[in-house]
Amino acid sequence: MSRRFVTMAAALILCVLLDGCVIHGKREDMNMQGAADHSDGILDDVLNEIKPEVQWAHAPTTTGSCDVTRRRTVMTIVSAERRGSFLGVVDRFWRKSGYRIKAINNDVDAPAIYAQTKDGFGVSLIIGFKGQAFFEVDSPCVKESEVAESTTPPNGPAYEDIYPLPRPNVHSDFWSAGAS
Numbered sequence: 223m224s225r226r227f228v229t230m231a232a233a234l235i236l237c238v239l240l241d242g243c244v245i246h247g248k249r250e251d252m253n254m255q256g257a258a259d260h261s262d263g264i265l266d267d268v269l270n271e272i273k274p275e276v277q278w279a280h281a282p283t284t285t286g287s288c289d290v291t292r293r294r295t296v297m298t299i300v301s302a303e304r305r306g307s308f309l310g311v312v313d314r315f316w317r318k319s320g321y322r323i324k325a326i327n328n329d330v331d332a333p334a335i336y337a338q339t340k341d342g343f344g345v346s347l348i349i350g351f352k353g354q355a356f357f358e359v360d361s362p363c364v365k366e367s368e369v370a371e372s373t374t375p376p377n378g379p380a381y382e383d384i385y386p387l388p389r390p391n392v393h394s395d396f397w398s399a400g401a402s
Contacts, residue, residue: 248363249342254290257343257361258283258369261292264345264359266374269294271315272308276300277378277392281356282385283371288363296355297378299390301401302330305349308397309333312347321345353401354390 252260269278281293300308316337317323324344327334334348342362349355381387393401 248288248365250365253365253367254285254288254361254369255367257364258290258292258372260341261290261343261359261361262372262374264339264343265292265294265357267319268312268315268345268347268357272311274394274396275377276355276394276397277376278357279376279378279381279387280372280374281387283369285369288366290361290364290369292359292372294357294376295387296357297387297390298392298394299398299401300349300353300355301398302353303400304397305333305353308355309335309347309349316345352389353398 269276276296276298278294278296278298281295283293284291313323313326313335316335320340321337322340323335323337325334325336327336327348332349334346336344336346338344344358344360346358346360347355348358378392
C-alpha cells in the first residue's frame, strides 16, 4: 500500500471515530438538513429542561451557503425578577451537556449566554424586550442541501406567516412573577 493511501485511510477512520469530518472548513459527514434536524434536537433538549415549562414558537430558519440557523422564541413573559433564574437553568444545562460557554452578557436589560457544542454548533440565549427569550442554534459549515421547516410542533400557537412574532404574551405564575 502506498503511504498516501494509508494516511488517507487513517484520516477517514479518525474522522468517523471523532464523529465529525472537516475538509476545507466544511463538515463532510452532515448536510444542511441534517444540521437543521440536529439544531432542532439541541433546542428541544434545552426547552425541555426549563421547569416550569415555557411556551415557545418557531422563528424563521435561515440558511447560508453551507450553514443553517434554527430559532425559537419564548412567548412566556420572563420577568426581570426571574431572568437570572431562567439564564441559570440554561447555563447549568449547557455546561452539564459539555457545551463550552464562550461569553456571558450580564447586561440588566438584555442578558445573554453564548456557547458552543462539542460538535461545533453555536448556541445562544438572548433576553430581549419585555423579557422575551430568544434561542438560536447556528450550524458549522456542512454539505449544501435543501432545508425543510422544522417538524417539531410549537407548544402554543404556531404564528404561521407572522413575523415578527408578537411580544411575549403568555403569563406564568413562576416565570412572570413580578412582571407588570
